[in-house]
Amino acid sequence: MSSLRQLLNDPKIPAVVKEQLSHEYANIQRLIDKLEQEQIHIVAFGKVSTGKSSLLNAISGQPHFQVSPLHGETKHTSHLDWPSYEQQSVVLIDTPGTDEFDGEEREVMAQQAAKQADVILFVLDGDLSESQKQQLEIIAQPNKPLIVVLNKADLYTHDEIERIKASIEAKTQHLNKRLVAVSADPRARTLIVELPDGSRQEKTETPPAHIDELKQLIWELLDKEGKTITALNASLFAGEVSEDVAKKIIEVRKTAGQKIIRTHCMAKGIGVAFNPIPVADLLLAAGLDVAMIRQLSKLYGLSLGKVEATKLTTTIMAQLAVLMGAVWGVNLLSSAMKTVSAGLSTTLTATAQGSLAYYATYLVGQIAEYYFIQGNSWGKDGPKTVAKNIVKNLDRNSILLEAREQILQTLNKSRTAKPPDQ
Numbered sequence: 001m002s003s004l005r006q007l008l009n010d011p012k013i014p015a016v017v018k019e020q021l022s023h024e025y026a027n028i029q030r031l032i033d034k035l036e037q038e039q040i041h042i043v044a045f046g047k048v049s050t051g052k053s054s055l056l057n058a059i060s061g062q063p064h065f066q067v068s069p070l071h072g073e074t075k076h077t078s079h080l081d082w083p084s085y086e087q088q089s090v091v092l093i094d095t096p097g098t099d100e101f102d103g104e105e106r107e108v109m110a111q112q113a114a115k116q117a118d119v120i121l122f123v124l125d126g127d128l129s130e131s132q133k134q135q136l137e138i139i140a141q142p143n144k145p146l147i148v149v150l151n152k153a154d155l156y157t158h159d160e161i162e163r164i165k166a167s168i169e170a171k172t173q174h175l176n177k178r179l180v181a182v183s184a185d186p187r188a189r190t191l192i193v194e195l196p197d198g199s200r201q202e203k204t205e206t207p208p209a210h211i212d213e214l215k216q217l218i219w220e221l222l223d224k225e226g227k228t229i230t231a232l233n234a235s236l237f238a239g240e241v242s243e244d245v246a247k248k249i250i251e252v253r254k255t256a257g258q259k260i261i262r263t264h265c266m267a268k269g270i271g272v273a274f275n276p277i278p279v280a281d282l283l284l285a286a287g288l289d290v291a292m293i294r295q296l297s298k299l300y301g302l303s304l305g306k307v308e309a310t311k312l313t314t315t316i317m318a319q320l321a322v323l324m325g326a327v328w329g330v331n332l333l334s335s336a337m338k339t340v341s342a343g344l345s346t347t348l349t350a351t352a353q354g355s356l357a358y359y360a361t362y363l364v365g366q367i368a369e370y371y372f373i374q375g376n377s378w379g380k381d382g383p384k385t386v387a388k389n390i391v392k393n394l395d396r397n398s399i400l401l402e403a404r405e406q407i408l409q410t411l412n413k414s415r416t417a418k419p420p421d422q
């Protein structure tokens, strides 16, 4: 619970990231609530009309869940608080039939619900079909109690039930589960009774639900390992949620980071194209890079000050200068011009220099982002190797071409922006 709280309240996670993860955060909050209230969630799964809702009603002794002979009465997951068990409160949860959603969505929904369950009831009203078997495999979770419930036993003879149970057993040998036959809502039956005078009479009676064995099983389970179940389940789920959130945070940050980098690349590229400076000075025109690094650091929850950001920028640029060495001057410019200048006669140098500036800032951004992702550190490799690897892995020409595209677009726009008669 405390690690979940930490995740939820982590001040280092910026608001943009939190916003995009609101769904995950709501899930975490729900899990915290569940842990606080020491709830045990018993969730019924199964095909539509197998009697899930009837079964939960029979267990709780209350007609809480809607039952229908028609297809698909249960549209949403619904809850009922069962009497608490020791300090733990038991919550019964009904789900729509596993066949009421299409393909992938159904799988995702069922799996999510199963992950949040502490005890899983998988309800059948006959032998296990191939599609039900697949569902069961999606829903079954290692380390989580699973009870396969054969409902509507009243519709079968004793021998039939034994046969169906044996068949289900054979198909689910690999799963750790219990199997029990019940009648949650038995049909009325007509009996012929013999009266004392020897005459016979038809009599209709509705037998009571027959679910004692299942109830017993559930109580035993709660008695033996109720707390263990919830604790284990919560930590498994928490681990997964935090992993998910951590992954998403990285994704969200990466996207936002790339946006910051591109914006600064463009600003730098355009600036240089409009106002060409000697190539040697490119590395020095670092004001924008410092601003970019500060924004990136904020995104990664580090919020560098101006002095620190300048220091980092200088470190990165020093690596780049060493790396490029001789290449950075003449060769790189001529290669940039070759890549960039195809089909161009005017503004050639300007665009080439602008593209180069764009590329340089792009490198600085990528290297800085790597440093932030590693938690404000160069790792064991040091800045030189990091810079080298990043430069090696980026496709220089495609970045230069992209830069050229964007710079030219902006240059053209600024030219045509003037009214023709002026």
Ligand SMILES: Nc1nc2c(ncn2[C@@H]2O[C@H](COP(=O)(O)OP(=O)(O)O)[C@@H](O)[C@H]2O)c(=O)[nH]1
Binding pocket: 046, 047, 048, 049, 050, 051, 052, 053, 054, 055, 066, 067, 068, 069, 070, 072, 073, 074, 097, 151, 152, 153, 154, 155, 182, 183, 184, 185, 186, 187
């Ligand atoms: N014969 C018989 N019918 C049952 C039993 N349990 C439920 N039903 C009937 O099966 C139908 C579907 O039940 P419902 O609980 O709505 O199924 P769900 O869609 O799985 O929630 C209803 O008509 C119930 O009365 C049972 O034990 N025996």
Ligand SMILES: [Mg+2]
Binding pocket: 052, 053, 054, 066, 067, 073, 074, 094, 095
């Ligand atoms: Mg139902």
